[in-house]
Amino acid sequence: MSRVVYAFELRGIQGYLFNTGRLKDMIYASELIDYVFGQPLDEALLAVGADPARPQPRRAGGAAYLVLDSQEQAQRLRDLWTLSLMQLLPGIELVDAVATGASVKDAVKAALDELQVARNKPLAQLPIATPLTALAPRTGQPAVDKERSESLDASTVTRRRARRVDAGLMGRFGDVSLKWPNNFEEDSHESTRFKLNADNFVGMLHLDGNGIGVLLRVLNNAARNLDDDGYIEAYRIFSTELENVTCEAARKATEDVLIPAQSDKGVIPARPLVLGGDDLTILVRGDLAVPFAMSYAAHFEALSVGFIQKLTKLLNTDELPASLTTSGGLVLVKPGFPFSQALTLAESFADIAKTKGTDAQGNKVAALSLYRIQGAVGDDANALFKREQIARNIELSLPAYALTSTDHEELPSLSTLCDLVDVALAKNFSKSRLRNLVSLLYQDLELAKSEYQRWRSLMKKEAHTCALWSKFESALVALVGELATDLPCSNQKNNEQRYYSPLNDLLVLLEGKMVSPLHLNKEANNDCE
Template structure:
């Protein structure tokens, strides 16, 4: 049995490579067409033009000589096998050539293996992929010492063709040159027709709302705030959120599948993993559509006679999701996606569990954790994607913290952060710089946790509870109004713990509503480790205290609008 494995690597880095949103959008649309079990995918075009027979579009195709079968074909990766070597050699040659022509600097790994069984061939292929990741690869066109380079990426400059020019402003052209990838993105931007529908956009669009458009020009087309909303919530104008969410427990489920298919025929092995790939993709699409329906309900607006949503899909493949969203709707979008993904995965994976995983102790669903990064619309996206991935890692760390073993699927979690300066630090370093301040007696305090469970986990605090706490503090007659928390944050940033504590204690002592005080204290205790609550802060580790003031201020500032926006509201 011969097996060919292909995986595109560092997709997020490739998307945000030059920092221009126009190119990010074009790259995302192009990459979305790369690998998929549809007629519009690049993979289908390569197979079709090479005259190769495959089950890409018809998984139940009958066996025949030279037939290429697929175990996986989603999310920038595919695994294919064939009883003969020649078809896979031809596929590999034409496929890698196509990748280098369409996406010159995209990193990828591939492997062609042979083994007595499909399981052994796939296992050998994974080992080769791991080795291939460490092998240096020269990308063409090669940038020598005397080569002129495009200043945004450092890659070789190439002449800009006419289609790319039409998609660019004069100020963007450097002597009529781009690097090759940017030139290809601009051609796609002009030729594909990104203002109209696309397969990527359709997978986000809620069922029954086909006539929906997504902005491609942030400055001209994007509605940063709800029409007609006035007051303190309008401060969020010109802020935008970058959301990146990734599934939990995928590796655990894959290992369980391999164990369950031990000793099975190649056909059963293929069907099992193909079913898993398709089911996972369907669950992710359902969750994305349900979350997008929230944006449709609260944020749709009309421009030039078309209904737009204040969000821009970037990635939706496998169990990954990345998009730009109006800042005040981002937390609600992320929360709904995580909750729906859990339910949708349970529903979509039912056939898989019924056929292959009935005897395992695994929970019959997957969860998702991610990061939500708030920043100004003009912030360079080159740095943003690194930071939002670090936020996602922080959320996943919280997810795993409640697992008793490494074979459990943990609860959904989200990490949030508001970025004010252009930085390239990872999240842990940036969190310390932004929220952790030195006090006297060699102590310090971090006044933000950043990562929270989406839903309550026993007595532990959650994003839902944090939002409820913010709502309580906004009400008239609140024990601790939001402006009092802001004053405390200011004192803490100056290293004055005593004054911050005095503000809190004074508010507690002056309240005439003991029930509201008890409710506030109970909510604050939920965020502290068990037995360590001391009011508005708690001891995290030796010499370091922690609070949620910073998180509370973010949630309050970017709270969702209270009422739906009229469909006829003009931008």
Template sequence: MYALLFELDSIQDFLFASGRLRDVSGASELLDRLTNAKAEDNLLDAVCRALDLEVVEKTPQGEEVAFSRRAGGAFYAFSESREALARLRDLWTLALQQAVPYLAYSLGLGGGDTAAQAFECARAALRADTSRLRPALPAAAPVAARSRRTGLPAVAFGKAKDGAMDAATVRRKEFADLAHSAFLDRFAPEGSGLRWDDWPRDLEPDTDADPKRAFPFPGESRILALVHADGNGLGLVLQALNAAAKVRPEAFVSLYSDFSALVERITIRAARTATQQVLLPAREPGRCLPARPILLGGDDITLLVRADLAMDYVRTFATAFEEASASELARLKDRHGLGEALPARLTLGIGLVYLRASQPFRMAIRLAESLTGVAKQAAKRHDDTDPPSALAFHRVTSSLIEDYDALVEQTLTHRHGDTRYVDTLGAYYLGEASPRPRLDDLLALANLLGAPDMARGPTRQLLTLMGHSHGEAVARYRRWRQVMRDKHAEKLERFDTLLHDLAEVGSGDELPYNRDGKSPLGDALALLGAGHVRGKDQPDEAEKEHAA
């Protein structure tokens, strides 16, 4: 048996290369049509037809080819014929470079006595191929116009905003408007009637563009949330599948194919649930939905959503993902006799970045991926066998820093002598039964601080003072507590309860930081600044900042 593995590298860099939402939209559809079997006229099917390869869903015989995975621009192919897979590899890479220029990828071909052994051999070859540098085509002449957005050699000229465009940008724009978009259909609830033109295409439309296709920002605010989510616990599932395949080697391809399809169904169901429960109710008449899907492949999802809806979206998505995974995994257990080897559910690690529409998406997605890693690590530390869903987020208020650890050190850390104070708890856990710190408690704290009669100005000033005068910060916090005790004792009691639940901060502590020197106040104020909490008939914090 032989295996051919193909995966895309740096997908997010390709998606966000030009920084324009219209180009990102086109890139999403373009990538979705590479390997997804459900996508109309996908490239992989076209290549297989051109080679006259017979694609089967069972264990392949002779020159037959079977796929155990076709999602997220990747595919895993198996065949008894090395020649068949070599021909697939050669024509696929040729077609890919013409269809999607400058797209980085890795591939590996290997063989073994069983499909599992072939897979491991091909996986080793793929890992070795990851560091391989390939020539970028088309190559630039010594004197050539270049795209000002990507720096790549230009092959065409677009509108005034576009100027000189490279080959990949041209392809992105060709797919920006499609009446039949299989990718966007995955986010549309069944029976909703949503079409491709119900989703925004531009952040700021051109003068000759349809203003109805612009992103529906609320008021003067131009703040978005870039959300990236990735599944937890997949390693345990793969271990269970590997163990089952050792007992039944002939079932390897079907096991992995069923699991790949299962993960895709779970993610699509969660995406549609979030659209139904969060996006559709928030849609304004005559305007697009307040979000733009960017990527959905396997257990990965990336999208832009209106800032004030972001937390509701991720909570709804995570809940639906966990519920769908529980029922789907139970069916997978029954079908393949896996017993208790599989986990009861799958969960998510989520990274979220609040940013202005004018800030570079390409840097923001790297920060979102870094935040996702923080969330996944926190979940694994809590429970390695059943990690809870977790979220880490950051609101960008100055220059973008791609690495979360560097960001915390440079923008959220204060020092007083040998003591280190940090204005974030890092990751928060999702769900009512989740461990502490819980996202629901943080949202409750933000709601409390966002109330019209709540004196939150001193709270914001406290964090500023922490970087200048520790003594003055202690005095300011003491005075604020005294004012709240005299005028709003119930709110202060609620404030103390939430601080204790989130970080075990006591009401008698001189500052709202726990024993580790961490506080959730910075995170709560970040939510206010992003417009998550609004008082009745009051402009949100983002609009205030814009007006200022």
């Protein structure tokens, strides 16, 4: 008896989320994408006589592989689901295929092969524009309606009118009573406004799991000897349990970092955009982005242990790693910066983190690459780093940091960088001298050396400032190794034959923490004591 599989995936999700540039529209779009894999897909399955509760190889992360009873049923579902998605998510790209095989494994493989071909044959998007068609100014797509004299396309109209009655995406981050902001407008109500600090920076944080491809290869090899039920169960566990790990790590990081930092009106200083599979994309207030990333990565790694153990037992293999890690990119931008470009840059920096966080054996540690954008950008992460972070023959930013541990030889620790920030926050540590030193490094290396020597001599005159300077240099040594005698940078060159220093990264986190309400409140309490 041949088995039949209907497989589909949503493509162009990033373009769909960010095509209007408005935070509200991004939020409603992400909620809609999250929603369609629940009740609408259940109802489509019921309509063709299939059981929505039936275990399936995959039904998460923007894709689904559905085992059905017959070719006719699969084709009916394909027709119905295509029509449903055109109405629920106009503008999204759907790629799908129906395939058969001697087993579920063979049918899924055949469907995936057909999906590869279908990706090169995208469906036409409706409605089609004519020379006389009015276009929506935000997206350039055919307008179908107006709102306050603004022409809107079908995608924008759908997301602005849609409202979920369940907790949806936000429910995965904690209690449904949590208040999440939906705009940056200064004149909006405080119960919905994303309130930023005085520096006005928000972090676009993108994190995704390491080694998932390797894990899938092991799963594919181990699943060769499984029957249909075992194959479905193995892939169901992989899909659902991995998503559970991701969601639970996000929830715990929210409890650790975001809830304690909520505003007087109880508004969380962040807004999730994507959470599913092994991916997390979230907007976070600038000073909280690094602590949130560290908390999430630690919980993701710890929670993945149980997931790996369950797969190991089911597949009876010893080839799986003991746990999974996650790496990502963080880009700090102003609210007016195009969020689609911010996410593209965050993903580009995530690639750097993954590359730098790989050891000689191919093992990947949890890593983060961070950057602050202060102007227009047209480059990818590597070009941006080369253009803005190199002064003479010194790199003033480290490409990536270890997120979860201090004992990885491959990367300096982000925790150590945070300790360095705490040292620089001390009242006796001159922030203006630090900024001036960085500025001089770009302008005149000899002047920078002279300034650094004067500053170091001044700090070593008094016992209390000498101790502070000693902590400063110790943290630098932990990050870059042996220091040069005349500048706060490495004494050895890297593979690009340049010296390196974390001074720009220090400034980014230091200036963010100086305007953090959590830090300011702590200082005020200390003054009162």
